[in-house]
Amino acid sequence: MALRNLLIRKTLATPPLGILGFRSLKTFSLPDLPYDYGALEPAISGEIMQLHHQKHHQTYITNYNKALEQLDDAMSKGDASTIVKLQSAIKFNGGGHVNHSIFWKNLAPVREGGGEPPKGSLGWAIDNNFGSLEALIQEMNAEGAALQGSGWVWLGADKELKHLVVESTENQDPLVTKGPSLIPLLGIDVWEHAYYLQYKNVRPDYLKNIWKVMNWKYASDVYDKECPES
Amino acid sequence: MSWSSCGSSSVYSLSSSILVANDPSSKLSKRRFTPNISQPGWKQRRDSSHNNGGVSKVFGYYGLKSPPYKLDALEPYMSQRTLEVHWGVHHRGYVEALNKQLEKNDIFYGCTMDELIKVLYNNGNPFPEFNDAAQVWNHDFFWESMQPGGGDMPTLGLLQQIEKDFGSFANFKEKFTEAALTLFGSGWVWLVLKREAKSLAIVKTSNSINPLVWNDIPITSLDMWEHAYYLDYRNDKAKYVNTFMNHLVSWNAAAVRIVRAQAFVNLGEPKIPVA
DSSP states (O other): OHHHHHHOOSOTTSOOOTTOOOOOOOOOOOOOOSSOGGGGTTTSOHHHHHIIIIIIIHHHHHHHHHHHHHHHHHHHHTOHHHHHHTHHHHHHHHHHHHHHHHHHHTBOOGGGTTTOOOOHHHHHHHHHHHSSHHHHHHHHHHHHHHOOSSEEEEEEEETTTTEEEEEEEETTOOGGGGOTTEEEEEEEEOSGGGTHHHHTTOHHHHHHHHGGGBOHHHHHHHHHHHSOOO | OOGGGOSSTHHHHHHHHHHHHHOTTSGGGGOSOOSSOOSTTOOOOOOOSOOOSSSOOOOOOSOOOOOSSOTTTTTTTSOHHHHHHIIIIIIHHHHHHHHHHHHHOGGGTTOOHHHHHHHHHGGGSOOTTHHHHHHHHHHHHHHHTBOTTOOSOOOHHHHHHHHHHHSSHHHHHHHHHHHHHTOOSSEEEEEEEETTTTEEEEEEEETTOOGGGGTOEEEEEEEOSHHHHHHHHTTOHHHHHHHIIIIIBOHHHHHHHHHHHTTTSOOOOOOOOOO
16 A cells, blocks of 8 residues: 555546556657668668658657656546647547558668568568459559558458458557557558658659568568467 | 538539530530530530540539739749649649549539538548649648738738737747648648637648648648659758748738638737727
C-alpha cells in the first residue's frame, strides 16, 4: 500500500480511476534512417529524404508527444471532453509517426537489396492474390495516383482472412483504420512533401520509380512473422 | 434542386453545337477552329484543349483563366517558379481533367461554375467530377485573392465587419493563421460570409471542398495544399501563412467580394449620422 502511494504522481484530489496507478509518460523520438539521405538517389532525392525525415517526421513526433502529454494531464484530471478532443491530434500525429517509421524501413538503397523482387512465401502470396508482381505494382500505382489530397497506399496482409490487400488511407491514418486485422507490409507516402521537389505534380513518375528502392526483404520478414505457413 | 435544371437557354445553343462537332459528315467537325464560319447560325466554340487531329469531340467548355498579374509579380513572397507550376501545371491540369470528364457526360453542361460545384457536391456524396470542378474554382478564386503589394489591412466597411465579428483585425489574423496551421492534410482556409448568420467566419476545408457547397460566400482564401508552398518554403508552413497575411492577401479583392455579397445578405443599415 505504501509503495502504491509512493508511485502515484499526482495528488489524490480526484480519486484515481481504477488501476490508474503509476504510469510514466514515454516520449517518442526520431528513429535513425538505416541509410544515408542520398542513398536512395535517383529514385528519391537526398534533399527530399532529409526534409522528410528531419523536418516532417520530427514534427509529427514533437506534436505527438505534446498531444500525449496533454492527454495524460486530461486523464489524470478526469477531463472527459479534452480527452475526446485530443483524439484527432493523436490519430494524426501518432499516425504520422507510425507510418513514417514503417516507411523508412521499407525503403533500401539498391546496393543493399532495394528493388529486388520478393521471394519465398511473400512472393507466392503475391502471385496468388494478384497474379503477378507487375499486377500488384500496377494496382498500387493506380490507387496511389488516384488518391485525392494527402494519404498513403499500402500493401497489407489480413491476418484473419489470410490474404493480401491493397488499401489506401487518407492523411496520416494508419492501415489498421481500414481493418483491425490488417498488417502493413509496404507503405508508399503520397503526400506531396514526399515527392514534390523532385517530381512536382507528376505523382505517377514518383510511384513508378519508388519500386526501384523498395525493400522487399523487410516486407517478407514482416509477412513471415505475422502470417506464418500461409 | 435537381441537377437537370442547370442553366437556361444556354443549354439549347450548346447542344446544337455539340451535334455539329459529333457529326462526322459535317465539314466543321474536321476543323479544329475556324474563326470565319460562312454558314450562318452555327456557333463553334474554341477548342481550348489539345486536338487529336481529325474529328474533334473534345468540347473545351472551361478555360484556364490567367491570374490578374504576371507570374513573377508576387516575388519574392511567392516565386515565379511556384506560379508556373501551381497555375501552369496543377490548375491547368484540373481544367483539362474537368473538360475531359464533362465531354463524356453532358448532363452537367449549361451550368455556371458556381451551380456546377453545388450540383456535383450532391449534398456530401460528390460525383467524381466534383474534385476537378471545385479545384478549378478554388484556384481561380485564390489567384484573385492575392496581389502584388498585398497584405496590410482592410479598410472601411470590410474592416468594420471584421472588427464586429472577430473583435479586432489582430484577432482575426491570429485565428486565420491558427486555422491554417492546424489543418490536417490537404485543404484550404477561408474567410466566409455566412448567409444565415449574416456574419464573417473562418472555415477550414479538406482537399477540394469550398464554402459554396454550404451556400456561404467566400471572401478570401489560402491554399494549404503542400504544392502551394513547398517549392518556396519547404515544410515551414508558419512562414508561408505569415507571408501570405503580410504581403500577399488582397484586401481590395476581398472588399469587392463583400460588397457584392451584400446584394444577397443584408448586413444591416450603415450608420449614417443624423443631420
